Amino acid sequence: MVLKNMNNKEHSSTKSMTLTASNYYSNDANWQYRSKSQYWSFLQCEARALAELKGEYQPNCSLKPLLFGNYLHSYFESKKAHQEFLDEHEKELYKYGNKEKGIKKDFKLADKCIQALANDAGFKALYKGDKEKIVTGNIDGIEWMGKIDCLDLKHKRFYDLKTVDSIHKKHWNNELHEYTDFVIASGYDTQMAIYQELIYQTFGIKCDPLIVAVSKQDTPDKAIIKFGERDLQEALNDVRMKQEHINKVINGEVAPTGCGTCEYCRMNKSLMDMQIETAGQIRLE
Template sequence: MTNASGTSGGVALTESTYFSPEAQAVYMSASQFKAFRTCEAAALAEIRGEWLPEETTALLVGNYVDAHFSGTLETFREQHPSIFTRAGELKAEYRQAEQVIARIERDPTLTKYLSGEKQVIMTGEIAGVPFKIKVDSLHRGKALVDLKIMRDFQPVWDPDGHRRLPWWLAWGYDFQAAIYQEVERQSRGADAAPLPFYLAAATKEREPDIGIWQVEQSQLDSALEVVRELAPQYAALKRDDGVPDRCGSCDWCRRTKVITEIGLLSKEDVA
């Protein structure tokens, strides 16, 4: 496992400190950026240690597959005893994860793209905000590859836009790709050209589907502009400069909701 560790605000990033509260406070990450876009209040509460989102089975299954390809599966198993039955066998969801792993490894193209340096840590700045990234598979000077384990590759309903979006857009992977590409580019010098970014993916269906896609550069450029616009605002919130917006519908917002007015029920509410 290769680490290109960085230091900002007195926090040295390594494999063991990457997800530490100190690192989360100093650095923005792709996951943190996406969390702020979803709900600023919940994202800030998580950074402050006031809120811990539920660790879902779907998330753990994806992490199980990631751990295999990063060479940390035994450690993952030790840290998550809940994935085993009382008899010491893997639960059904994680047996399916083993099938996903086997399906990926049967494909020579996926194997090739996932054969770069594993879990490479890098740091950089976007719009003056320190960012950290951890690349699943880095082919130095050639490409960045990120592995995603999805339920399926079907479009996902976007309640805000009232439309269906491609799965990779619905989950904000364009923002992750843009952040990763820019931070890696900076590591090679101010005038370096960005490397192609690829999403390698497999599904958790009974018969796993697989695919690999290059994210179009124009899409990455557009996403990076959004990151440049919003990251300073989110960084200011982390410094307690400003009041975070509440989405009003997430677990954190429901947990901390305070009634400030009495509603009125009327037959006019019937659609």
């Protein structure tokens, strides 16, 4: 038996917390509930994801894409939410951190994305419902959380806004050995399947997921993306199959495996314990 790591044990035994807008992204929430982004992160590299959860590693990545997404999300949440977001991130959003100097170029593009949707009659007609709705549920004994961008129970639909480099860009998938679109490459089918289940458990209504995608191109592209029933079922089955192992890693019952190529793995690499690679057979990404 592998001894439970104290740190993990302390967290996993904490009593169930109620999720709110202010604690949804907290570390405590991440210990108690699985989320799609956390699940996805564990699928990429368990060692890195666990180190992140324990606060031992912070990815060295730009906050810009996150801010870009939140800029857009807050706009479509409410006027108040958008203003609060602008006030809270004055430093990052405006030139020299000063509102009077005008907004940075990147976020001018976010404004373009917003306008591309806000002025679209189809979007205006469709995108109605409860905004930023937090849902939770239990999938085969494991607690999950999700945040629905726009939940329209009346029409049995929910929407998720995605900003993307290009809607039509192809992404190589190493498992499938083929190119896929951004939806599959980012696991958004998995996310929609989980959200559909959590909404069903919370409200007893099975809703169809729709992704509203807008591209971060100078002239933004846009699309509404639907999902096949079977694809959603398969995506959820995949979660059911893989979640138990991830939970064991989080609880300290199973040691995490490193992917060997991400920044975290590269930081902790030693040629002492490396397998020697064979020319022509090095794993490709």
